[in-house]
Amino acid sequence: MSEPIIRVEDFTTGYAGKVLLKDINFTVERGEVFVILGGSGSGKSTLLKHMIGLYEPMSGRIFIDGDDIVTAEGDARRAILKKIGVMYQSGALFGSMTLLENVRLPLEEYTSLDDDAMDLLARMKLKLVGLESFTGHMPSEISGGMQKRAAIARAMALDPTILFLDEPSAGLDPITSAELDQLVLRLARSLHITFVIVTHELASIYTVADRVIMLDKRTMGIIAEGDPKVLRDTSDNPWVRQFFRREATAEAA
Amino acid sequence: MSAAATARVAAPPAATLAVVDAEGARELRLAGRLDAYAIAGVWSDSRAALAAAPDRRVVVDASRVDYCDGGGIAMLVDLLRQPRPPEAPVTVRGLKPEFQTLLDQFQPNELRAPPVEPAERLHTVEEIGRAALIVGRDLRTQIIFVGETAAALWNAMRDPQSVRWKDVWYTCEQVGVNALPIVALISFLLGIILAFQSAVPMRQFGAEIFVADLIGLSILRELGPLMTAILLAGRSGAAFAAEIGTMKVNEELNALTTMGLDPVRFLVVTRILAALLMVPLLTLFADIIGILGGALTMLTFNIPIAAFLHEIDSLVDVKDLLAGLAKTPVFAILIAGIGCLRGLQTEQGASAVGISATRAVVSGIILLVVVDGIYAFIYYLLDV
Numbered sequence: 001m002s003e004p005i006i007r008v009e010d011f012t013t014g015y016a017g018k019v020l021l022k023d024i025n026f027t028v029e030r031g032e033v034f035v036i037l038g039g040s041g042s043g044k045s046t047l048l049k050h051m052i053g054l055y056e057p058m059s060g061r062i063f064i065d066g067d068d069i070v071t072a073e074g075d076a077r078r079a080i081l082k083k084i085g086v087m088y089q090s091g092a093l094f095g096s097m098t099l100l101e102n103v104r105l106p107l108e109e110y111t112s113l114d115d116d117a118m119d120l121l122a123r124m125k126l127k128l129v130g131l132e133s134f135t136g137h138m139p140s141e142i143s144g145g146m147q148k149r150a151a152i153a154r155a156m157a158l159d160p161t162i163l164f165l166d167e168p169s170a171g172l173d174p175i176t177s178a179e180l181d182q183l184v185l186r187l188a189r190s191l192h193i194t195f196v197i198v199t200h201e202l203a204s205i206y207t208v209a210d211r212v213i214m215l216d217k218r219t220m221g222i223i224a225e226g227d228p229k230v231l232r233d234t235s236d237n238p239w240v241r242q243f244f245r246r247e248a249t250a251e252a253a
Numbered sequence: 254m255s256a257a258a259t260a261r262v263a264a265p266p267a268a269t270l271a272v273v274d275a276e277g278a279r280e281l282r283l284a285g286r287l288d289a290y291a292i293a294g295v296w297s298d299s300r301a302a303l304a305a306a307p308d309r310r311v312v313v314d315a316s317r318v319d320y321c322d323g324g325g326i327a328m329l330v331d332l333l334r335q336p337r338p339p340e341a342p343v344t345v346r347g348l349k350p351e352f353q354t355l356l357d358q359f360q361p362n363e364l365r366a367p368p369v370e371p372a373e374r375l376h377t378v379e380e381i382g383r384a385a386l387i388v389g390r391d392l393r394t395q396i397i398f399v400g401e402t403a404a405a406l407w408n409a410m411r412d413p414q415s416v417r418w419k420d421v422w423y424t425c426e427q428v429g430v431n432a433l434p435i436v437a438l439i440s441f442l443l444g445i446i447l448a449f450q451s452a453v454p455m456r457q458f459g460a461e462i463f464v465a466d467l468i469g470l471s472i473l474r475e476l477g478p479l480m481t482a483i484l485l486a487g488r489s490g491a492a493f494a495a496e497i498g499t500m501k502v503n504e505e506l507n508a509l510t511t512m513g514l515d516p517v518r519f520l521v522v523t524r525i526l527a528a529l530l531m532v533p534l535l536t537l538f539a540d541i542i543g544i545l546g547g548a549l550t551m552l553t554f555n556i557p558i559a560a561f562l563h564e565i566d567s568l569v570d571v572k573d574l575l576a577g578l579a580k581t582p583v584f585a586i587l588i589a590g591i592g593c594l595r596g597l598q599t600e601q602g603a604s605a606v607g608i609s610a611t612r613a614v615v616s617g618i619i620l621l622v623v624v625d626g627i628y629a630f631i632y633y634l635l636d637v
Contacts (some may be wrong), residue, residue, distance in 0.1 A: 052511045081513035092504040106512050 085155030289324025444546025452456025497596025
């Protein structure tokens, strides 16, 4: 078995001196669809933002393809960032640019391709997510689901090895959400991209996830790890069972 | 009055309260519709009735209540939670089962507002220390920003290819071309007002012609650059802060960072370059329009434009024009730099963007005036 593509070691983080996640350890294998799940406030989005280098942890190390993103600076950091693509919860497309320009931007900044070549590449990425006929649209002119797909296209512009998706199904209807799941599966299987997805959408988890970790704010750590269907059927942790069976807490019921 | 009108005026079956003192207990008989609109009077009456019988049992009879929503339930909870001695409890009876389930969701005593912990009084020294810490942090981010911006501008100078010129030209259009009408209007008015206000008293001494010198000097050296800069601080400084602030709220800045693109190089450098190109041009334009305004006003005082310009030419020279224009690059950097800095400092939420835009304008204008003062002092020392 090859070296895991992401390795998180003894990771602790929090806000304003208050610990949110403590002593987290896990690995993500090359090519798998890895889902981080947990209830609201469990720190899953925070964990993702650490993995892409936006926040600095209190302690611990996060290796992306062998290099620690926590300590990397300058060119070393840019080299790590080139391997990853990120789709933010809101899409975070640049509002003053068309979809094509959004997808072209990383190409313009990192490659010396000529205009035609960049256009073609950007169009191909948009075609992959089914937006080939919207290349000239501004982000505000398309629906939320399309914005998220365009954000995936932009994240894939430089053919990253890892794609991070923050709450891909948030605010989407079930059909659009399912289409996004199919897109993830297609990209994972055909391009062998490793996906790290933060979500709490159960339907989506069962469809796409090879492996999940579940965070819980009560323990500030990982309370379950493995195949979601197996966890649902066999976990002895009451919180895990509760989550997978969509039950309200006993006190509230 | 017609029946329909009466019906419109008459409220739906209102809430009523009857207080009956039976043996050993006081009964509060509620009836009608207990909703948030109808219960205000009944609520205070019930409380008063409760308070008037502090040592007797109180039974709230709700059997004739037809409707009870969240408001009514809140009133019942309030009556139940009043502090009473154990031998004089409050009970509710006869509430319809569907309303009783609503009431049963709440434990009257758990809804008390949590006791307010008295704010910890800090020692004066500690307060000063904390304030200093905040100022220090703010100063630190500003110094970092200045450093990053300077480094990015230096890199842009060494490698002009790395600048996103398309964005620079676009921002030039926003900052420069689109500001022409407002800059023209204000400087034209400024010229007219200056000329008129000074020509009237000067005429008493037959000295109207010297209005030309007054206008020439004040507009070229001070008012042209300063007014243009203040206008742009309000117009473009605020726009930069709002634009970048919104990008931050929308995670677009995070997106840039994770693409390995430096927001300072990407957003700040282009805006500062555009301002550096546009502010001197706009100032020159404002100078010309302002003097034109003055010249046109003086026509009404029988001073021909040629004579006006000739008078300016005799006293005002290129040095004065340059003294004014020499300020504009600094003004440009201030306006764009502060606008961008405030944008980058935006916190989360929609109101944060408004706060950033406001801060950009306020601190921009303050710094412009301070820097203008410093320039005046330096010019005085250098005898320029």
